[in-house]
Amino acid sequence: MLRTLGGIATISGLLVVLADQLTAPMIAEKQRILTERLVFQLVPNAAAKRDFMITAEGRLEAAGEGVTGDPVYATYRADGRLEALTITGEGSGYAGPVRVMFAYDPDCACIVGSKVLKSNETPGFGDKLGTDPDFLKNFEALDTTLDADGRALANPIVTVKHGTKTAPWQIDAISGATISSRAMGKAANAAAQRAVPIIQRELANLLSQPK
């Protein structure tokens, strides 16, 4: 009995390890292609990108072996000038976390685009986050100016009730999907509060693409 179970467990272990070894490079490649497509969809003028990570200590480091943290992609136009940076944040919605990638433009110190990466929001209501044209307008120039000492946003990003947006750091919610809209606002705030101060500090190193 023990021999049988041991034998089956051994075969099972061998097969799983083999499958993992064979598919790991393919999965990594798919992941890379998917990220690239998302970034270039979010920043349509981009011709090239550099990958960075915001580490746990709050530094911006070039992505590579052994560097972990939140990914930040700096995208460049064809002439090698910085176009925008993508930052990622998460907020909890109606049915679990909503994870969103935003395009941050340091020139206007604002968010200029959004792309929902992961959401389980209700089809027909909450899933409009990525498609509703009026809602997406919120993310064409969402103010993320830093405060005087450059450690946080001067005005935290907040989601307001549908039709009551008055300031450039407010997000006008989708009527009927307030909780999902609020999740998107929380994601934007989380992403900007964390990444923008660090990006502004390191901006000199990011402005042009190294040859």
Place this chain on the structure above:
Amino acid sequence: MAESSTPTSSAGKSGPAPILFDREENLTADTFLRGLWKENPVFVTMLGMCPTLAVTNSAINALGMGLSTTFVLVVSGALISLLRNWIPKQVRIASYIVIIATFVTIVDYLIQAVSLELYAALGAFIQLIVVNCIILGRAEAYASKQRLVPTLVNSLGTGLGFTLALLSLGTVREILGNGSILGIPLFGSDFQGWLVMILPPGGFFVLGAWMMLFNWLRLRKERRTAASSGVTAHAG
């Protein structure tokens, strides 16, 4: 479950002390077709309802789920059939689960390597194939008693029957709820999807409608056979 449709002559060559006594089956067309139609896992034996209702909101999800389940059914069935004389009765369920879980893990990796979008859409239901009662049912009722080739054929039939059932739900729900099939729009951009169809209740509605259709067909066939055997002139 009725597995003894064709009695065979294998009584003499039973291997070293078979654990579960049951007649071995000869390979017939029925070995394959049974799972596809007469014992269709979803519409007839009503097994595997959880993925059936949960991941059939689009045809591509249904196809991905169906084919993954088929793969696990066939390969785990094959391994269980090969090992059937070595697995002691007391630990058979544990052994089956370990074998099934192995192949589910492999499928999990394979789907990620094929498409990360599909992987995200199927979510936890890939891992949950481990406890899918269709697979455990086939292992217990068929693979653990039969030789390799009939097991392969029967598992393939059952798997394709499951895939077919999922697809028939998935296509209807996608057409009604999203106006597309396999992601290709059918009705132009003005079409307003019938949302409830891709929400969880839609699964119940469409499953119910399909079962109504199949039961009606079955009853009609039974009535006809009864009528034709009553009027002896029609025997043929």
